Amino acid sequence: AITLPLCAGISLLAAPVVAVLFGPNFSAAAGPVALIAPTVAVFVLLSPAVSLAIAFGRTREMFHIRLATLVAYLPMLGIGLHFGGLTGALWAGISSSVLQWLLCLRLVSSILDLPMREQLKVAARSAFATAVMVAAMLPARALVEDHGAAVSFAMILQNGALAAFGGIVYVLVHVGSWQANGRPPGIERLMIDLLTRRRSPATAN
Numbered sequence: 001a002i003t004l005p006l007c008a009g010i011s012l013l014a015a016p017v018v019a020v021l022f023g024p025n026f027s028a029a030a031g032p033v034a035l036i037a038p039t040v041a042v043f044v045l046l047s048p049a050v051s052l053a054i055a056f057g058r059t060r061e062m063f064h065i066r067l068a069t070l071v072a073y074l075p076m077l078g079i080g081l082h083f084g085g086l087t088g089a090l091w092a093g094i095s096s097s098v099l100q101w102l103l104c105l106r107l108v109s110s111i112l113d114l115p116m117r118e119q120l121k122v123a124a125r126s127a128f129a130t131a132v133m134v135a136a137m138l139p140a141r142a143l144v145e146d147h148g149a150a151v152s153f154a155m156i157l158q159n160g161a162l163a164a165f166g167g168i169v170y171v172l173v174h175v176g177s178w179q180a181n182g183r184p185p186g187i188e189r190l191m192i193d194l195l196t197r198r199r200s201p202a203t204a205n
Contacts, residue, residue, distance in 0.1 A: 001126045001187040003044045005170045008130050009163055010037040012137055016159040019151050035090040042097040045123070049104035052111050061107055069100040125186070129174040137166045 010017055014034035018026055053062040073096035080088030105116045144162055147155040178188040 001174070004041045004123075004126050005130045005133055005167070007037040007039075007041040008134055009137075009166055011035070012134065012141065012166075013159055013163060016147075016155060019147075020156060024150060032086060032090055035087070035094065039094050039097050042094075042101050045101055046104050049108050052108055056111050058107065058111060062104075065100060065103045065107060068103065069096050072096055072099055122186075125174055125177045125181070128177055129170050132173045133166045133170040136169045137162060140165060 011034045015030040018030045053059050076092035080092035109116050144158045
């Protein structure tokens with residue numbers, strides 16, 4: 001719910017993010033960053049499977065998943081480098097990460113007797129809200145002045161406003177989807193509970 005929109009936003013705003021963090025001399029890194037950022041979200045989705053495998057003594061199966069992913073990644077890497085250079089290699093990494101995630105979904109399903117569709121349903125609201133956020137930011141990004149690799153106050157302000165716009169869209173869609181689905185347990189309920197607990201002492205005082 002947090003990492004997915006954050007990574008998507010970094011991917012969309014890779015050029016200004018690289019310019020601000022590393023300077024104009026690293027402008028060529030914007031393309032790779034745009035591809036690498038979404039992969040981070042996939043690795044976050046892998047962490048529960050790793051924890052479950054350790055807790056339930058299924059580390060051998062996790063090793064097999066990592067090995068299968070590596071075996072699949074190496075030829076994809078070779079093909080990607082041959083036809084696409086660095087970009088092809090990055091796509092090979094993304095593909096292998098998605099493959100590993102799908103295999104981990106299957107492992108979690110076997111450990112908890114939880115169908116894969118139920119696991120996917122947990123992340124459905126975040127994925128939907130992120131997709132709407134990206135769809136809203138793409139046309140809005142065309143309105144932002146192209147500053148190239150130059151870092152200026154106007155560039156930071158405009159792209160900051162675009163990022164804030166995307167964040168607002170994401171939150172509104174996420175909460176709206178949560179309401180439409182009958183307020184199931186999730187990050188929305190967690191945030192409401194946290195805010196409620198923080199307000200209670202202040203109200204009492």
